[in-house]
Structure formats: C-alpha cells, structure tokens
Amino acid sequence: MKIITANSVSEEDFLSCDLSKYLMYTSCGLYDLRNTNSTFICKRPEGTCKNYMLQILLSGQGFHTIDGVTHKILAGQCILYEPNQPQDIIHYGKDNPEFIWLHFYGHGAEELVTNLQLGGIHSLTSTSSLKKLFLQLVREKRSLLPNNDYLCQSHLLYFLVKLSHMFTENSAYVLYSGKITPAINHMISHYTEQGNSNQDYAKMCCLSESRFSHVFKEVTGITPKKFVEQKRIHAAKELLSSTELQIYEIAASVGYEDPYHFSRVFKKIVGVSPQAYRNSIKA
Numbered sequence: 001m002k003i004i005t006a007n008s009v010s011e012e013d014f015l016s017c018d019l020s021k022y023l024m025y026t027s028c029g030l031y032d033l034r035n036t037n038s039t040f041i042c043k044r045p046e047g048t049c050k051n052y053m054l055q056i057l058l059s060g061q062g063f064h065t066i067d068g069v070t071h072k073i074l075a076g077q078c079i080l081y082e083p084n085q086p087q088d089i090i091h092y093g094k095d096n097p098e099f100i101w102l103h104f105y106g107h108g109a110e111e112l113v114t115n116l117q118l119g120g121i122h123s124l125t126s127t128s129s130l131k132k133l134f135l136q137l138v139r140e141k142r143s144l145l146p147n148n149d150y151l152c153q154s155h156l157l158y159f160l161v162k163l164s165h166m167f168t169e170n171s172a173y174v175l176y177s178g179k180i181t182p183a184i185n186h187m188i189s190h191y192t193e194q195g196n197s198n199q200d201y202a203k204m205c206c207l208s209e210s211r212f213s214h215v216f217k218e219v220t221g222i223t224p225k226k227f228v229e230q231k232r233i234h235a236a237k238e239l240l241s242s243t244e245l246q247i248y249e250i251a252a253s254v255g256y257e258d259p260y261h262f263s264r265v266f267k268k269i270v271g272v273s274p275q276a277y278r279n280s281i282k283a
Helices: 011-014 109-113 128-142 148-168 181-189 198-204 208-218 224-242 247-253 259-270 274-282
Strands: 004-005 023-031 039-044 052-059 061-066 069-074 077-080 087-092 099-103 119-124
Touching: 004 128, 011 061, 011 148, 023 148, 039 069, 052 061, 052 128, 069 077, 087 208, 099 128, 119 198, 128 148, 148 259, 181 198, 181 208, 181 224, 208 224, 224 247, 224 259, 224 274, 247 259, 259 274
Parallel strands: none
Antiparallel strands: 004 023, 023 099, 039 087, 052 077, 052 099, 061 069, 061 087, 077 119
16 A cells, blocks of 8 residues: 655644634645555544545545445545544545545635535546646645745645636536435446436435436436436547547447437537547647
8 A cells, every 4th residue: 555645643633723824734645555455444423623624536436425325436536525524434455546635724715615616526527637736735745945834825725726627517516415426426437328217317316206307407407318418528528639539439438329429419518529629639
C-alpha cells in the first residue's frame, strides 16, 4: 500500500481548527491500494468537527454508507462530507482503489461549498489533472516557507473551483438522494447496455415506476433516458479526443447499435457532429 500524505493529524487537530481563517486544510493525502490485499477502513460516527472531508476516487471502487444506505463510489467520482457528518468508508485492495482525501475548514468554507455545489456525490469529467493539482496541495502543506498559509489557501481555493468546473456540466449526476442511488449506480456502471426500462430501475429502488420517475427528475433534473444518454455522450467525447477509433466503433462502445442514431443524439447534446467535435479538439 502506497501512502502520500502532507502530515499526521489526530482527532484533536480537527477540534482545534482556527475558524477565523477564511479557508485552510488540516490534512490531505493519497492512498494507493492497487494490487494489494490491504483494506482501508474509516469509521467516524461523529464525523470531523469543523472540517469538510472530500474524497475523490481515481481508480477502482469504494463503499460509503450514508444514512444506512451503502453507496458504491466508482472511479471518477467524488464525495463530500460536511462537518460532524458520520463517516463510514471502506476500500478493498482487491478492487484496486486509488483515492485522494482532503480535510478543509474556515469561515468561508460553507459559502464555497454552497456556491460551488460541492455537496453530495458527483461524477467528474476527468481526474488526471486534478491529481496533479492535488499533489501540489500536499507539497505546499509540507512546505516550511514563511507565510505559507496564504499559499496553501490560494491553492486550495483554485483546486476546489477546478473541481467544481469538472462536474458543473454533469450536475445531473449528483447522487445524494439514497432513494435512487441503486438505479443511478447501475446506470453509471452499465450505461452501454440496452433494454433497462424505468420499471426495472424502479424495482432496484423499491419504488413504484411513477414514484421513481418523479424522484429521479426531482434529484437530477432530467429523465432516466436522458441521464443515460448524457453518460454515453460524455464517454464518447473522451474517446473522440483520446483515441483514433472510427465513429461507428465509438458508437458501439458507448452503447449505440446504430451509428447514425448515435450521431444524431451526439449533435443534439453537444451541438456539433462527432467528427466536427473531434476536429475541433485537434485544431
């Protein structure tokens, strides 16, 4: 197991945070349990006093139990715990998880969390650039340079804003409502598959079909069909920008049997055809 951390903290450190500061972080680090038999367990029934706790999963999966409901957090997702919110987290080495965590506080933290819509569980467009920014936070926290608090504060603010940008367009992926989490987890994990109906999703959540549709739209702002479409199109955008696959191959890989239908849906959501999008990336 590989651990990169800025400092060791105790529960007393969370209690002693100086809330006169606008924004600061108590601790941060990276756990890499890939290809190990290790298990990471975090159980804080009282949460962390005065501190928000952010965890971003870079690979694999992990399990977070919130209000009695266990959520499977997948690679490319992040979750934010508020101060004093119970934390019940477990990661198994066999699932090849790599994740980063960050405890932050300050009298401006609550306003930032609200304005940047950081609360809950989000899916991100990418995590590679975030990892680089995060490791900079670790380095700054280790630094003993004069007035380093100001530098840490500025880097933390930049990191949180960049994080928000990476899921603003995916705001429909907020999963905080435990009522529909089983269906959303299934959609995210199996978005390439065909044949699931609203009735199937409702059964996963132990809801009637009409109730499920209402709650889903209330939480995400869109229908289940559009949710899956957006997940497919986001995956297609990644493939268009990072591979040389043919359009029909990308269509098939994200769940569209008909490449022409894929192109129509892509243009409707993105505003341009898949080929035009690829050309714009390479321009």
